Amino acid sequence: MKTKISLLALFLAFSISNVFAHALWIETPATGKKGQTQDVKVFFGEYESNERDTAAKWFSNLKDFKLVLTAPNGTTTILTTSPDVLFYKARFTPDQDGTYKLSVVHEVATVYEKAKIEYYAFADVAVGTLKINKVYPADAALTIRPDKHALKAGETAVHEVIYNKTPFANQKLTLVGPDKKGQPAETDANGKFTFNPVAKGNYFLEAFAEDKTPGKLNGQDYEKTWHLVTYTTAVN
Numbered sequence: 001m002k003t004k005i006s007l008l009a010l011f012l013a014f015s016i017s018n019v020f021a022h023a024l025w026i027e028t029p030a031t032g033k034k035g036q037t038q039d040v041k042v043f044f045g046e047y048e049s050n051e052r053d054t055a056a057k058w059f060s061n062l063k064d065f066k067l068v069l070t071a072p073n074g075t076t077t078i079l080t081t082s083p084d085v086l087f088y089k090a091r092f093t094p095d096q097d098g099t100y101k102l103s104v105v106h107e108v109a110t111v112y113e114k115a116k117i118e119y120y121a122f123a124d125v126a127v128g129t130l131k132i133n134k135v136y137p138a139d140a141a142l143t144i145r146p147d148k149h150a151l152k153a154g155e156t157a158v159h160e161v162i163y164n165k166t167p168f169a170n171q172k173l174t175l176v177g178p179d180k181k182g183q184p185a186e187t188d189a190n191g192k193f194t195f196n197p198v199a200k201g202n203y204f205l206e207a208f209a210e211d212k213t214p215g216k217l218n219g220q221d222y223e224k225t226w227h228l229v230t231y232t233t234a235v236n
Contacts, residue, residue, distance in 0.1 A: 022046055022053070023206060024065070025230040026102050026123040027087075030150045032094045038125060040079065040102060041087040042067060047204045047230075048176050055083035061109040063088075065119075068105075070135050072098025072127075097128030099149050105140045111220040118142075120229040126150035142168070142209050144231035146195070151235050156196045163209050163227070167191025176204040197235040205231040 025047060028040040044062060045052040055063070067079045067090055079090040079102075094100060101124055108117040120140045124133065126149045136143050141164055148157035161168035173185040173193065178201025185205075187193050197203055211225040 023228050023230050024062075024104055024106065024119040024121040025204060025232050026067075026104065026121045027202065027232055028102065028123050028125060028234075030124065030126060030234040030236070032100070032125045032127045034094050034097070034127060037091050037093050038100075040067065040090045040092070040123075041084075042081065042090070042104065042121070043087045047206075048174070048180055048182050050180055052086040054086055055088060059108075059110075062106065062119075065104050065106040068103045068137065070101040070103065070133060072096045072100065072131060072133060074135055094125070094127045098126075098131040099133035100125040100127060101133045101135060103137055103140070105137045107217075109218055111217055111222045114221075114223040116215070116217050116222045116225045118225060118227045120227070122229070122231045123233065124149045136162075140229070141211075142207060142227040142229040144205055144207060144229055146231070146233070149233070151195075151197060151233070153197055153200050153235055156194060158192055159195050159205065159231070160190075160192045161187050161207050162191060168207065168209065171207065171209075174204075174206040176206075178202060200235055202232065202234050 022045060024044050026042055032038045043052050044058055067081050069077045069079050069092055073096060079092055081088040081090045104121040106119045120142055143162050145160045146157050151157055168187055168191045169189050171187050175183045175185045178199055185193050207229050209227040214223050
């Protein structure tokens with residue numbers, strides 16, 4: 001019988017190569033069309049085990065996240081979100097060719113096990129002529145940056161992981177494919193790794209970093225900060 005690990009225990013025992021902690025992630029089709037509504041969902045839970053926390057039970061101030069849409073021309077909009085049973089939902093209608101970037105940067109208001117938690121989530125929507133959107137939130141300390149969007153099965157993309165504005169070199173990542181099985185991945189000396197999806201479906205990428213600088217958050221002392229980023233994409 002599989003033992004269900006609590007959120008706190010997950011973070012205490014966290015190893016990105018073999019323990020899958022709770023995370024925020026965004027799901028939306030990887031392609032869209034001008035003038036047609038694009039549906040977006042934001043989840044919180046454990047992706048690999050297909051566990052999604054009910055929106056009513058999201059902890060601390062998690063429900064106060066902001067879902068930002070960055071258009072191909074660089075303009076940003078905060079999308080209106082509303083709770084469903086297992087996710088928050090939003091919509092937007094593309095009106096430009098290029099790549100729309102969806103992002104969440106959220107600081108948890110409560111310190112857990114002497115750590116501050118920072119969640120980051122990203123997804124891209126390619127519309128018409130493909131052009132990479134290289135605009136990332138300035139307050140996202142950890143990002144996963146693909147060099148191609150809207151992949152087909154068998155195509156290859158190079159993803160770059162950036163932590164505090166420098167390559168996240170020689171770090172283990174987690175990659176989960178449509179079969180919901182985790183696959184090991186690791187960045188090279190330049191913070192890059194090759195993504196080669198072999199099957200159609202949704203793919204989930206996750207990276208984790210720990211900063212041991214102490215501080216204070218809302219009157220609470222913390223000894224370190226956990227940074228957890230996800231990037232999701234649908235492969236056709």
